Amino acid sequence: MSNLPRQQPKDAVLCEVAEACGLSTPDAAVDIAQLAAAVSGKRLLLVLDNAEHVIDAVARIVDALVATSEILRVMVTSREPLRLMQETVYRVEPLDVPPSHSTHAEIVQFPAVKLFLLRVNSIQRYAYAGCEEIHLIGEICRRLDGIPLAIELAATRVAGLGIGGVHRYLHDRFSLLTGGYRTALPRHQTLRATFDWSFFILNPCHQLLFRRLAVFSGGFTFDAMCAVMCDEKYAVADAIGGIGDLVAKSLVNIELEGPVSRYRLSDSARAYALEKLHAQGEQRLIAARHARYASHCLRPCLADSVAEQLDLEIDFRQSLDDARSAFDWAFSRHGDTRIGVELAAGLTEALLDAGLIHECRTRAEQAIDALEELPPASVDSDTENARTCHSRLGIDLCSGARVKVGTIVDGTAGSCWR
Known part of the structure; x- marks a missing residue:
């Protein structure tokens, strides 16, 4: 067994593996061919622990060893697969936890x-x-x-x-x-x-994606990710490689139910990513993009079949959760009240349609009070393609005894949420 060194040259990794196999290397002059010849024909179980920081070197060594010995078995622990043809991947999942309604x-x-x-x-x-x-x-x-x-x-x-x-x-x-x-x-x-151990093995491009994913409080699709993450400096091609790497390193979970893959950060991974997002000074920018995208996704659409309606219901629930998260950010200390007011029209309508009257009333009241404090027309989008719609909201404040009516201006852009 070898506990592999962190960020070491290929030769140092080879020496570690050779010593684990019982091959003496006094002058550190060993190559892969010598090591393969030494273990050939021996019934061994070679355990290489923590390979993620030297994954390329380990992959080459293991590939050479198993090619010369049919009875050699190698077990490698790592945050990502070796990506060898002979490899069988066994994912160590978290422990099962009780659902919230458990007795x-x-x-x-x-x-x-x-x-x-x-x-x-x-x-x-x-x-x-x-x-x-x-x-x-x-x-x-x-x-x-x-x-x-x-x-x-x-x-x-x-x-x-x-x-x-x-x-x-x-x-x-x-x-x-x-x-x-x-x-x-x-x-x-x-x-x-x-988390530091896992984060620092990512390249800068993948670190950027990981910290930006913190704005998603629940599951998200690849299209949602691209809508919020991608810009002139971060292309869709970068996102394809990035999300694959984050899934491979178990920093992002993937759900493969149905035709569309959904991704999710664990609570701990999201908390860590939020710290990194804040440290880079990107939280306001990415959260604002996410809020506008969440507002866009709340627009109603019609289903042509029962199956499509079920898919839309799942999407609606996720969009509603995203909109709630975005709304909470907008009215937080580091948020943007203007964006929160823009989002409120769609969010309160969705909550009303879902029968969540109390939450609808509370969030609408919060947005109307904020709107009264903003300068006139300050919630109109400065995007040329934006459209303005007005939503009249009635808020039952005292069991129907008193109604407060406010006007919320939604200046959300039709297709521009960046």
Whole structure:
């Protein structure tokens, strides 16, 4: 077994593999042919750990070794495949987590929860009080995406913060989830170090895509990604290569149900990408693009068949979630109120159609109050192709006793959301 060095030359990687195979290399003068001859005919299991940082060198070495020995078996752990013809890829998935509607008895049966309780009990004798804490543990495991390292790090904080404290501070997970085993590798000591390890092996173009994907709070399609990400400096061809690399490195999850692939960032990956987006000063630009795209997607369309209607319902739910996320950003401290007001017309209409009256009323009131504070015509788009539409919104504020009516101007461009 060899724990491969980080960012080492090909010759250094070859020496590491040779030593793992029991080949003495006193002068570091070994080539692949010598190593292949040394292992030929031997029944060996060669384990190469953490190959992602030296993936090209490892791929060439493994390809040469298995070509000369039919009984040699090689197991490689890596964030991405070697992409060899003889390779069989086994993805190590996160632990299963309980759905939000699970009962107390169901929650404790899920592997993620079992790991959390096991680690808590290994640190201190812990007796949970009952249903409420078990449901909090289930929520912790869900928000940590079933990632074993994150769950173990969260469990270590229970001794000082309690279950409720860990749950409460998950919004700052990278500060919370530290303090791994002293004997663990540095990248396994904190959640941030784990993501740093994966992020820094991306090339700059793929790093750009990863951090920009943080604006999607849920699933997204390739077309949605291109609409928000691509510009004169980042072409569709870049996006094709980038999303493939991020999926291969398990930084982005892919769902292959139906004819259109959907992608999703885990909560932890999105939190990390948001930090990078903010650090690069791109958050306002990309969030504004996303908000305008979300507004565009809320426009109603007609289905020609039942199957198409089901697809539209799925798209509508995702578009509604995107619009909510964009609206929340627009009215946040770092947001753009003007964009939020532009988005409100489509969002409130969609919420009304979905029967979400209370949410519709709350968001419409927020947008109308903001509109009253803006200078006249400030929400009109400065895009030449933009169109202006007016939506009259009635807000039931006091059980129908009083109605406040406002005018929201939607200056969203028809096809220009950048």
